[in-house]
Amino acid sequence: MKRFLGAVCGASVLLAVPAMAETTLTIATVNNGDMIRMQGLTGEFTKANPDISVKWVTLEENVLRQRVTTDIATKGGQFDVLTIGTYEVPIWAKKGWLVPLANLGADYDVADLLPKIRDAVSVDGKLYAAPFYGESSMVMYRTDLFDKAGLKMPEKPTWDFIIDAAKKLTDKNGGVYGICLRGKAGWGENMAFLSAMANSYGARWFDEKWEPQFNTPEWKTTLTTYVNLMKDAGPPGASSNGFNENLALFNAGKCGMWIDATVAASFVTNPKDSKVADKVGFALAPNTGLGKNANWLWAWSLAIPAGSKKADAAEKFIAWATSKDYTKLVASKEGWANVPPGTRTSLYQNPEYVKAAPFAKMTLASIDAADPNKPTVKPVPYVGVQYAAIPEFQGIGTQVGQQFSAALAGSMTVDAALAAAQSATEREMKRAGYIK
Amino acid sequence: MARKSTTQRVVISTIGAWFFGFLIFFPILWMVLASFKTELEAFAIPPSFLFFHWTTENYATVQERSDYFHHAMNSIIIAGGSTLIALLIAVPAAWSMAFSPTKRTKDILLWMLSTKMMPPVGVLVPIYLIYKTFGLLDSRIGLVFILCLGNLPIVIWMLFTYFKEIPRDILEAARMDGATIGRELIYVLTPMAIPGLASTMLLNLILAWNEAFWTLNLSTSEAAPLTVFIASYSSPEGLFWAKLSAASTLAIAPILVLGWFSQKQLVRGLTFGAVK
Numbered sequence: 087m088k089r090f091l092g093a094v095c096g097a098s099v100l101l102a103v104p105a106m107a108e109t110t111l112t113i114a115t116v117n118n119g120d121m122i123r124m125q126g127l128t129g130e131f132t133k134a135n136p137d138i139s140v141k142w143v144t145l146e147e148n149v150l151r152q153r154v155t156t157d158i159a160t161k162g163g164q165f166d167v168l169t170i171g172t173y174e175v176p177i178w179a180k181k182g183w184l185v186p187l188a189n190l191g192a193d194y195d196v197a198d199l200l201p202k203i204r205d206a207v208s209v210d211g212k213l214y215a216a217p218f219y220g221e222s223s224m225v226m227y228r229t230d231l232f233d234k235a236g237l238k239m240p241e242k243p244t245w246d247f248i249i250d251a252a253k254k255l256t257d258k259n260g261g262v263y264g265i266c267l268r269g270k271a272g273w274g275e276n277m278a279f280l281s282a283m284a285n286s287y288g289a290r291w292f293d294e295k296w297e298p299q300f301n302t303p304e305w306k307t308t309l310t311t312y313v314n315l316m317k318d319a320g321p322p323g324a325s326s327n328g329f330n331e332n333l334a335l336f337n338a339g340k341c342g343m344w345i346d347a348t349v350a351a352s353f354v355t356n357p358k359d360s361k362v363a364d365k366v367g368f369a370l371a372p373n374t375g376l377g378k379n380a381n382w383l384w385a386w387s388l389a390i391p392a393g394s395k396k397a398d399a400a401e402k403f404i405a406w407a408t409s410k411d412y413t414k415l416v417a418s419k420e421g422w423a424n425v426p427p428g429t430r431t432s433l434y435q436n437p438e439y440v441k442a443a444p445f446a447k448m449t450l451a452s453i454d455a456a457d458p459n460k461p462t463v464k465p466v467p468y469v470g471v472q473y474a475a476i477p478e479f480q481g482i483g484t485q486v487g488q489q490f491s492a493a494l495a496g497s498m499t500v501d502a503a504l505a506a507a508q509s510a511t512e513r514e515m516k517r518a519g520y521i522k
Numbered sequence: 523m524a525r526k527s528t529t530q531r532v533v534i535s536t537i538g539a540w541f542f543g544f545l546i547f548f549p550i551l552w553m554v555l556a557s558f559k560t561e562l563e564a565f566a567i568p569p570s571f572l573f574f575h576w577t578t579e580n581y582a583t584v585q586e587r588s589d590y591f592h593h594a595m596n597s598i599i600i601a602g603g604s605t606l607i608a609l610l611i612a613v614p615a616a617w618s619m620a621f622s623p624t625k626r627t628k629d630i631l632l633w634m635l636s637t638k639m640m641p642p643v644g645v646l647v648p649i650y651l652i653y654k655t656f657g658l659l660d661s662r663i664g665l666v667f668i669l670c671l672g673n674l675p676i677v678i679w680m681l682f683t684y685f686k687e688i689p690r691d692i693l694e695a696a697r698m699d700g701a702t703i704g705r706e707l708i709y710v711l712t713p714m715a716i717p718g719l720a721s722t723m724l725l726n727l728i729l730a731w732n733e734a735f736w737t738l739n740l741s742t743s744e745a746a747p748l749t750v751f752i753a754s755y756s757s758p759e760g761l762f763w764a765k766l767s768a769a770s771t772l773a774i775a776p777i778l779v780l781g782w783f784s785q786k787q788l789v790r791g792l793t794f795g796a797v798k
Contacts, residue, residue: 145738330758334761
């Protein structure tokens with residue numbers, strides 16, 4: 087009997103000790119280098135938080151967007167942390183789909199986030215996502231080819247200079263093309279570049295009353311310049327080139343210049359991936375003297391969907407992954423050149439980072455030059471540099487991108503492409519109730 | 523002379539067939555080759571065909587980053603399960619429609635096929651909500667169920683056309699000899715329909731293995747099959763072609779091997795019956 091009582095007492099003591107309840111976070115992310123690195127370092131987070139385990143769902147960007155949109159719209163609760171861009175944050179926050187990040191911890195230092203990036207992931211002053219890495223776009227160019235042609239890249243080049251230089255650098259017989267630009271249709275592909283380029287030419291997507299503006303001379307100048315430039319100095323088949331195709335061309339030494347995401351800088355200067363790693367220079371995206379450069383602003387950010395039942399643990403993870411300490415952790419394991427760029431002021435004040443990343447100064451200057459709240463020369467009713475942050479934009483942007491890609495491929499004229507873009511956009515905006 | 527020209531024709535058509543076969547197989551071969559290259563060589567311009575630094579590093583990285591066997595097992599369970607259930611439903615359905623047709627049989631067949639004409643994305647949100655309500659999101663049962671329903675019209679149609687080819691007289695003769703429906707199905711119909719059943723099963727297995735819309739949208743991690751495994755290696759910002767190729771090679775390997783060993787049945791089944 088005694089033995090039995092003892093056993094019962096022992097069991098109750100064991101039961102009374104609260105079992106360490108393990109929370110499993112499901113994190114949806116894209117397959118970009120910095121995210122893969124974060125995945126690899128998750129062990130450090132779980133070591134510090136033994137009550138939390140992490141499951142990763144890595145998907146291609148468009149698949150991920152569709153997947154998480156379905157889940158969040160139906161409050162499916164399949165994910166606890168989402169990787170989303172600056173386009174989604176304002177739209178989803180206004181719909182009440184995201185949990186505001188108010189408990190990132192005392193040492194998180196929100197004030198250290200780059201102001202432009204912080205604005206892009208905040209709504210009404212509240213942070214709805216924490217930026218994991220930020221990017222703008224800039225000119226990457228081959229210093230050796232510039233020297234050979236007797237050219238000198240200014241820090242703030244104009245489009246006239248870029249066009250002239252592209253023609254001079256082109257040696258089609260030698261397989262070198264003056265400039266590589268995005269041509270593949272998609273709101274995040276060619277339209278990211280072309281919208282930013284249009285901003286520098288004084289064009290805009292919509293006027294203050296949401297009327298589409300593709301029938302304006304500014305858009306005509308933009309598209310004509312782009313198509314002619316690519317015809318004269320671009321690689322063949324450019325209408326199917328996106329970021330990755332151009333990266334492959336640039337790394338193989340086929341492009342004199344490439345205007346694209348600032349994150350590409352670490353790829354083109356990495357001798358393991360690039361044949362021209364030691365011959366790359368950087369400059370701000372071109373302008374036409376109207377006060378806006380042709381550069382965009384984007385930040386892959388971590389957010390918590392409103393359907394998650396594990397918001398506290400999720401916020402802990404987000405605070406860890408976007409903290410200054412995480413940057414130091416990556417630097418200690420993989421070197422300073424591999425830390426996620428474009429989110430914190432302190433990173434650009436760190437002499438070790440500036441030394442390891444020759445593109446740091448220009449990345450920061452590019453991010454500072456983009457303003458999502460005032461993206462164009464003339465006033466606009468929307469937020470976003472290379473996109474208009476309204477739910478309809480994805481569909482419209484891709485339709486317009488298809489017309490412009492066709493103009494680049496030569497299967498339709500610039501005028502026809504602009505007219506088609508105008509009518510498609512008008513139709514969608516009427517349907518959505520923005521205009522009558 | 524006639525003999526010579528025939529030999530010539532055979533040689534030419536053989537070379538032609540090999541050429542077209544190679545042309546069709548080339549993308550798969552290129553993918554396999556790319557999986558043994560370094561990332562730098564994978565996008566080299568001009569590309570190198572065989573003379574590059576062969577490496578198995580990509581396979582090691584892929585296995586280290588994601589659990590291949592977990593995804594492969596899910597694919598086997600989901601594709602196999604949905605095929606088996608589809609066959610269990612389709613055999614009696616096709617049998618009754620082939621041998622005891624009614625006025626409405628044709629309409630039913632067309633109606634079944636019409637469900638395949640709707641783009642799946644059109645019903646994504648309602649299905650997602652139903653799955654959420656019944657707790658089927660990210661479950662193997664849920665995926666088996668949806669893939670089975672998705673492929674059922676094709677399976678019934680294929681079996682229906684095979685069964686139609688079987689002479690009714692044979693079945694009637696069996697009945698005359700006193701065979702029950704069960705005996706008739708097992709001892710008379712099934713042996714005659716084996717090539718048709720085998721090719722339907724294989725085709726359905728391949729369709730279910732490759733299905734990427736529902737498997738990507740209704741699974742997260744626990745039930746994620748190989749389609750999700752491949753999708754995780756496609757990147758919008760970064761060149762991971764060699765790793766993507768390695769992941770794709772691993773994903774198609776099991777079904778490729780299965781197809782290789784069963785190609786005889788597959789061809790026989792596809793050339794038998796009305797679906798040619």
